[in-house]
Amino acid sequence: MTLPSTPPLPLADRYERFRDSVFSGLEEPTRLPGFDEPLCELDLQSLWFCGSFGSEFKTEDGRTVKITDFGSWNAGAGPDFNGVSMLIDGQAVRGDVELDPDVRDWERHLHAGNPEYNKVVLHVFLSSPQNQKHFTRTSNHLDVPQVQLTAAMLAVDAAPKSRDAAARIGRCATPLRDMEPARITSMLESAxxxxxxxxxxxxxxxxxxxxxxxxxxxxxxxxxxxxxxxxxxxxxxxxxxxxxxxxxxxxxxxxxxxxxxxxxxxxxxxxxxxxxxxxxxxxxxxxxxxxxxxxxxxxxxxxxxxxxxxxxxxxxxxxxxxxxxxxxxxxxxxxxxxxxxxxxxxxxxxxxxxxxxxxxxxxxxxxxxxxxxxxxxxxxxxxxxxxxxxxxxxxxxxxxxxxxxxxxELPALLDNQKVRKAITRLFGDHPDAANFRKLLFQHQGLLQIYEDFCLADDSACADCPFPERLKEW
Ligand code: SF4
Structure with missing residues (x-):
């Protein structure tokens, strides 16, 4: 049923604007490829701090930045990270780093007029409005170098794989049934x-x-x-x-x-x-x-x-x-x-x-x-x-x-739900299925194949290339 288009009701409209203004600039979940859940500012900070976005960047005005020490996570008022060391165009710089989901957060959060932010030497953000330039300035009128993070910088394996696939026998169970156990083992070991x-x-x-x-x-x-x-x-x-x-x-x-x-x-x-x-x-x-x-x-x-x-x-x-x-x-x-x-x-x-x-x-x-x-x-x-x-x-x-x-040689101690699904999908009623779930490396290999093929498949196995390519192993 399509709802008739109606002009916004005045009270609802007022509440919507109120709600948006409350959330604006506070908690801004950000979607990144590979992450099923939107990331909040805290997640982004954690990923930045452990180097998931890398340590070498280009500023918005073309300078090179190499972080040599990510400093410490600030527990009090002021910028997010203190005592960060970096080389900007090869020159050693030490100071604070502020990380925001959006470049405009610097102004929205009133950092530009706050002397506590005067030691910021790098402003890092994830998004910025198209065709608009926003500068980062401190209260003592310094122009802070800006680095925009992109999803491409993020290490591909930084995202937890929380997607799931159905527990049913897959199309690859048939060719796997005809494959020699030694070849299956070699594939699981490689994976x-x-x-x-x-x-x-x-x-x-x-x-x-x-x-x-x-x-x-x-x-x-x-x-x-x-x-x-x-x-x-x-x-x-x-x-x-x-x-x-x-x-x-x-x-x-x-x-x-x-x-x-x-x-x-x-x-x-x-x-x-x-x-x-x-x-x-x-x-x-x-x-x-x-x-x-x-x-x-x-x-x-x-x-x-x-x-x-x-x-x-x-x-x-x-x-x-x-x-x-x-x-x-x-x-x-x-x-x-x-x-x-x-x-x-x-x-x-x-x-x-x-x-x-x-x-x-x-x-x-x-x-x-x-x-x-x-x-x-x-x-x-x-x-x-x-x-x-x-x-x-x-x-x-x-x-x-x-x-x-x-x-x-490590035994597999934990039989988690994903491993069970992978076994069902890949081996179905294979007579040796139980032998492929005894060791830790088998579990890890199964999980890798499950994530690479089963989680990438939206065709109920029909378009998955894995069964046809198996014979090349
Ligand atoms: S998606 Fe591919 S790998 Fe997964 S069960 Fe189906 S055929 Fe096998």
Whole structure:
């Protein structure tokens, strides 16, 4: 049914203008190719800060910019990032960086008249109106170089693949049924290595932007956020970087992580169990003293967005944050095998991480849950496995290629929904289907094929080139 076109009703029109003015310049979701969800300013800042857009740019007036140090994420008033070092046309420049979804946000947010923005040396933005030039000027009349980010700069693998395909037998199941198992295995191994290489590139980009130790910390934190809280964990580890966390006394470190995460603000005293109150009081006793220094991150739009619903108690983000605390407290044993590939020992590292403990979090699922009857593994076998697949081997295999043979033997512990769909679509009732889902590399290879072909297909397999090309393998 088509609605008759009518002139706007005056009250509705007034409300619409009011609503648009409220949202204008505040929260401006931005769509980027590859991202299913619109990105908010916070996501963009996180991607910029970990080097996903790269580190070399051209300014709007043609100068070259090379970021040599992405600085620190500002917790107070003023520009987004402080202490950023860069070369502009080869000349060393150090100062602040402001990142906005739209070039006009500089004026909309009144930065031009605000002396706190006088140290901005680079204004980065994603969009700008066509055929209009907008300059970025400080209150002391300096012209700030501008860099426009584009979707093409964004690393192709920066976007999480959250699309899905139907769980039904695909057209490729027929030729795969006739293919020798050794050829299928070789294809899965190659696809798995391709996937690992993409993960390596992502990690090495973070290393280039933030240094190896920070990249490891950030990647481990992000793995603790699997599946739905990766971005908040990434942002938390970017805002509270490793070098700062390691300098903080334990109690202060815990208060910072739980405070900046927003979990302390969310905790309602009535919901807190008796045995948790002392722990919560301890966190608050430090947090209230430092909260003001993180005031910007406590503003509604700067708060982290956690997914807390439909999550198993053991995967609660608060408990995962407890695991991050344990990792930080034991950094001197967790990090060295990852800092130097020659020191790597799978069994030793797995034991170290699986054996991490925390006085409170080893027996609590969340700040509001009852104490568990007996202590639980803080970083379970599945989580360790995720760390191996997403951090350890992508980091170490490029440096020590014989670790690939070790990777090939890792069992698959987690049978996620996408793997199950990939198995159904590709193998259907193949007599050996079960043999292609036992090992981690098989899962990774299947996921790669699923993402490259099944998620790219909109024709219910009819136009997918994969079945016909299989014989070339
Ligand atoms: S889309 Fe292609 S790869 Fe996926 S199940 Fe169909 S034929 Fe196979």
């Amino acid at each position: 798995a290595q391709f996937r690992l290489q993409a993960k390596s590139r992502r990690l090495y980009r973070i290393i280039a932007a933030s240094g190896r130790e920070q990249a490891i910390y950030q990647a481990l934190a992000q793995t603790l956020g699997y599946l739905h809280n990766q971005r908040p964990f990434a942002i938390l580890s970017q805002r509270l970087p490793l070098n700062r966390m390691l300098k903080e006394p334990t109690a202060q470190r815990e208060a910072l992580l739980f405070g900046v995460s927003g979990f302390l603000e969310m905790a309602r005293p009535d919901d807190i169990q008796k045995d948790s109150r002392a722990y919560l009081r301890g966190l608050w006793s430090h947090w209230w003293k430092i909260r003001q220094s993180c005031s910007r991150w406590m503003e509604p739009q700067q708060m982290l967005r956690w997914k807390m619903t439909a999550i198993r108690p053991g995967n609660h983000p608060q408990r995962r944050l407890g695991a991050l605390l344990a990792i930080l407290a034991n950094w001197e044993v967790v990090a060295p095998p990852l800092m130097d590939a020659t020191r790597w020992s799978l069994a030793a590292w797995r034991d170290t991480v699986a054996g991490l403990k925390h006085d409170f979090w080893s027996s609590h699922y969340s700040l509001s849950a009852d104490e568990a009857e007996s202590p639980m593994a803080l970083v379970g076998a599945t989580r360790v496995h995720e760390m191996l697949a997403n951090v350890v081997y992508p980091l170490l295999v490029p440096e020590r290629t014989r670790l690939w043979a070790e990777y090939l």
